[in-house]
Amino acid sequence: MEQKLREIASSFALEGRVTAIDSLGEGFINDTFIVRTEAGAPDYILQRKNQYVFPDVPAMMDNIRRVTEHIRRGVIAAGGDPRREVMTVVPAKDGRLYHIDGDGQYWAVSVFIDDTTAYNKADSPELARKGGEGIGKFQAQLADFTEPLAETIKGFHNIRHRFVQWDEALARDAAGRKKELAEEIGWIESRRTGMLDFWSKVEDGTIPTRVTHNDTKINNILFDKQGEVLCAIDLDTVMNSPSLNDFGDAIRSYANMGDEDDRDLSRVGISLEMFRAYTDGYLSQRAKQLTDAETDHLAFSARYITYEQVLRFLMDYIDGDTYYKIKYPDHNLVRTHAQYRLLQSMEGHYDQMCRIVAKTADKYRKA
Structure with a gap:
């Protein structure tokens, strides 16, 4: 080799x-x-x-x-x-x-x-804040980039497109697994209307489209040995999309107290401390550039992206595990359950998340 x-x-x-x-x-x-x-x-x-x-x-x-x-x-x-x-x-x-x-x-x-440092998980509020600063910096560096970018993954984070794929996957039932997934399929369907309502705001321009990274795990940010942000890496998914996508995806990753594929669902849930820290770092770079509509929907974007990930993991499981690499036969189903538990936690703490965003944005806009 x-x-x-x-x-x-x-x-x-x-x-x-x-x-x-x-x-x-x-x-x-x-x-x-x-x-x-x-x-x-x-x-x-x-x-x-x-x-x-x-x-x-x-x-x-x-x-x-x-x-x-x-x-x-x-x-x-x-x-x-x-x-x-x-x-x-x-x-x-x-x-x-x-x-x-x-x-x-x-x-x-x-x-x-x-001579850099990378992390697989944000394990402290200080690191979560630095991660938010890193993605905020990346977006800010591209705030004046006006050229259109190719859509390298069709419909990425476009929930209307994902629902087309979802409906097709259910109709195919390629791996014969649908009959055992009535509860999980119900999770997706019960939130379909709310997610489409959010996406309609992107389609009508209420929420603008910018340049985004679209894969904001902390291991896609490099830090120097002093712990300061150097740059974002792994730019395969850089495209034109709402800034909210990067924020929501980062919260899904950073603020989860468990693992993305955690079998112990009692460990899974959103850490408001980590949410607050990441939000502070992100808005330190972006508060004065975002529109009111973007700021008002930052907290919801975490629910939106986490929901989309529940859908995508479950869809891949139904399709026979053709997209994500798996380590064992029901890996995508385990991921589905863990992400759904995280989504439920976000829904339960949503009002608090909104207040954190509003207070932090106000702080940096006045600075």
Whole structure:
């Protein structure tokens, strides 16, 4: 395997001789490796892009290039370090931003930013606040980016589109599992109208569309050794969508007291302390840029994105586990139950969440 990876890496415009290639992380979607090079040259991140999830890899890579170049210009103008404060895409030797191997698989490379810290989970309010600051900073850096971006995943976070997929999945019942899921299907259907009502505000422009990351787990933010935000990474899903999507997805990840696939549902629920901390970090960067409609719906966005994730995990389970990587046969069903428990907790604490957002936004708008 390493010999094949070396051959793929050699197709890119790397500096220095490759000394080793090792697996890195356990991503749901892509296969990721770190390419080590001789002293004096940078190391690199090599990724096999999942074409099932990203059917148009060239368009995705063009999105990443344009967004990172825009951020890089801003970092330079502010006197920052563009080698560390923004992701750097490395082209293939033929000038394209990707390489296609002999099996038709797409690969991409970026510069590995060394001397950094990454976290798999926000385990303190201080870290949650920094995470909010990181995503808020990323969005703020792109507030004046006006070029349209390709929709690399059709209907991503578009609940009307998800319901089309959902209805089709129920009709297919590809894995023959629907008959055992009446309760779980009921969870989805009982909230359909409310979620569509929210999405209609995006469709009519009440909630504006901006540039968003769309995968705001804390391990997609790099920190320096002093704990300060450096940059956002893993930009495969960067697209035009409501800013609320990033906030809601982050809360789903950061403020959950349990794990995304926790079998012990007694541990799952929203931590208002973590919610407050993330909200503070995020709005420290964005409070003066967001419209009133966006601010008013920040708390609801956490419910919206968590609901969507319940739907997507359950839909994948019904479809026979074709989208998310699983570690055991009912993994997607376990994820479904854990995310639903989190959604219930958010619904129970919703009024408190709204008050936290309003108070925090007011603080930073007056600052």
